[in-house]
Amino acid sequence: MSSTAGGGPQGCLAQNDWLCWTYVRTRQSELLDATVEHVWITALSVVIALALALPLAVAARRWRAARAPALGVTTILYTIPSLAMFALLLPVFGLSAAVVVTGLVLYSLTVLVRNILAGLDAVPGEARQAAEGMGYGPGRLLLEVELPLALPALLAGVRIATVTAVSLTTVGAIVGYGGLGNLIYDGMESYFKAQVLTASAICVVLAVVADLLLLWLQRMLTPWTRAGARKRAVRAPAAPSAAAAQDLVGKAG
Amino acid sequence: MGILTDVWTWLTTGSHWTGTGGVLQRLGEHIYLTGVCLLLSCALALPLALWLGHVGRGGALAVNLSNAGRAVPTFAVLVLLSMGPLGRYGDWATIVALVLFALPPLLTNAYTGVREADREVVEAARGMGMTGGQLLRQVELPLALPLIMTGVQTAAVQLVATATLAALPGGGGLGRLITAGFGNYDTPQVVAGALLVAALALLVERVLTLTERLLDPMRRQPAGRTKPV
Numbered sequence: 001m002s003s004t005a006g007g008g009p010q011g012c013l014a015q016n017d018w019l020c021w022t023y024v025r026t027r028q029s030e031l032l033d034a035t036v037e038h039v040w041i042t043a044l045s046v047v048i049a050l051a052l053a054l055p056l057a058v059a060a061r062r063w064r065a066a067r068a069p070a071l072g073v074t075t076i077l078y079t080i081p082s083l084a085m086f087a088l089l090l091p092v093f094g095l096s097a098a099v100v101v102t103g104l105v106l107y108s109l110t111v112l113v114r115n116i117l118a119g120l121d122a123v124p125g126e127a128r129q130a131a132e133g134m135g136y137g138p139g140r141l142l143l144e145v146e147l148p149l150a151l152p153a154l155l156a157g158v159r160i161a162t163v164t165a166v167s168l169t170t171v172g173a174i175v176g177y178g179g180l181g182n183l184i185y186d187g188m189e190s191y192f193k194a195q196v197l198t199a200s201a202i203c204v205v206l207a208v209v210a211d212l213l214l215l216w217l218q219r220m221l222t223p224w225t226r227a228g229a230r231k232r233a234v235r236a237p238a239a240p241s242a243a244a245a246q247d248l249v250g251k252a253g
Numbered sequence: 254m255g256i257l258t259d260v261w262t263w264l265t266t267g268s269h270w271t272g273t274g275g276v277l278q279r280l281g282e283h284i285y286l287t288g289v290c291l292l293l294s295c296a297l298a299l300p301l302a303l304w305l306g307h308v309g310r311g312g313a314l315a316v317n318l319s320n321a322g323r324a325v326p327t328f329a330v331l332v333l334l335s336m337g338p339l340g341r342y343g344d345w346a347t348i349v350a351l352v353l354f355a356l357p358p359l360l361t362n363a364y365t366g367v368r369e370a371d372r373e374v375v376e377a378a379r380g381m382g383m384t385g386g387q388l389l390r391q392v393e394l395p396l397a398l399p400l401i402m403t404g405v406q407t408a409a410v411q412l413v414a415t416a417t418l419a420a421l422p423g424g425g426g427l428g429r430l431i432t433a434g435f436g437n438y439d440t441p442q443v444v445a446g447a448l449l450v451a452a453l454a455l456l457v458e459r460v461l462t463l464t465e466r467l468l469d470p471m472r473r474q475p476a477g478r479t480k481p482v
Binding site: 193 | 256320323324325326327328329330332333335336410413414417418420421422428431432434435440443444446447448450451454455458
């Protein structure tokens with residue numbers, strides 16, 4: 001067993017096969033460390049971006065003049081390719097995880113600001129007027145009426161930002177903080193096929209798992225959006241996030 | 254402050270621009286790769302998406318493709334393809350990877366554009382006795398043009414970005430200035446290369462936005478797009 005599947009001359013490691021269970025078994029801790037780094041870089045970036053995007057979107061909504069600059073600047077940032085973004089941040093932070101986290105925060109910010117704005121714009125005027133008529137002040141109106149109604153769009157944005165960040169973290173390998181990207185980079189330099197394929201596969205699994213977890217969270221937090229399958233089917237095409245998400249169909253470079 | 258001066262010095266040194274591996278050669282490679290792949294991916298995606306939109310099939314495919322495109326890391330695909338059998342044929346591994354990531358925005362936008370063409374106008378055209386082909390060419394295509402152009406723009410920006418990453422497994426393009434800079438611990442070169450890449454990406458985005466406005470037969474804001482004013 002160990003001579004056919006293990007490290008012997010016929011083993012998959014010696015043969016440099018794409019699929020190699022021995023690699024996964026013997027390098028377990030290395031794979032785990034890389035996955036942990038990948039997860040915290042991604043999670044930290046999206047959390048910071050969310051904390052920045054909420055006040056930005058609310059400000060852009062309250063003061064009309066702030067809207068065009070906020071959207072314009074974030075779009076410009078989004079257009080910059082990831083390798084260039086990390087390279088531009090290098091002199092600021094040196095070879096550190098801050099380069100990758102800052103780059104990912106800037107990308108996530110674009111998606112989140114757009115989606116939160118689209119969600120706030122889609123709040124029905126009647127709901128707002130009813131709340132004002134009941135004596136709600138601007139702060140309470142925002143917290144208790146507008147933000148809850150914008151929540152589905154916000155969470156749709158979080159999903160897009162998270163999946164994108166999982167994929168882009170790999171490019172962080174250029175500064176040595178790419179999580180699974182580090183393994184892909186090293187595997188590329190030493191022509192180690194099993195390492196590249198295994199790390200890439202874990203990366204895709206991470207993205208899918210994160211997406212499903214956030215979808216579940218979205219369902220838990222916004223039970224009213226699935227008050228009936230028929231109603232949802234009617235509302236789905238008009239979901240405020242559809243237009244915003246479409247524009248940013250891919251950020252993979 | 255020092256780094257900015259160094260970057261400026263790097264960019265204004267003539268020998269960095271000419272010769273093998275100079276900025277001009279890398280810029281040429283970058284534009285060539287982006288252009289060829291944009292043509293290839295449009296030729297593959299647009300007819301298929303227009304037809305699917307016309308007959309009204311494959312909507313789930315159009316949506317799922319862009320989701321899948323987001324979840325798969327471009328860097329991983331570039332490395333996997335360059336280490337696979339395609340890697341032996343020069344630029345082909347890079348070209349295939351670039352085209353793969355340019356397809357989703359093209360397919361999704363063109364499909365949505367045709368599907369969301371005003372149904373009343375389509376019905377009226379059908380009532381006037383237009384055939385399927387006439388309907389697609391004279392009604393649905395012009396109505397879908399703003400969204401198709403949005404897809405082309407997104408794909409082009411994506412291609413510029415992916416072509417940059419192609420430098421990591423050893424492809425050409427401006428990304429090579431960045432990776433070479435990292436290799437030599439030459440931070441001014443890294444930053445100069447990054448500035449050139451960013452400038453090219455923004456330029457491509459601007460040019461295509463203007464083209465989009467000029468080509469739009471109805472001169473209106475494209476539907477389904479939250480365009481910054």
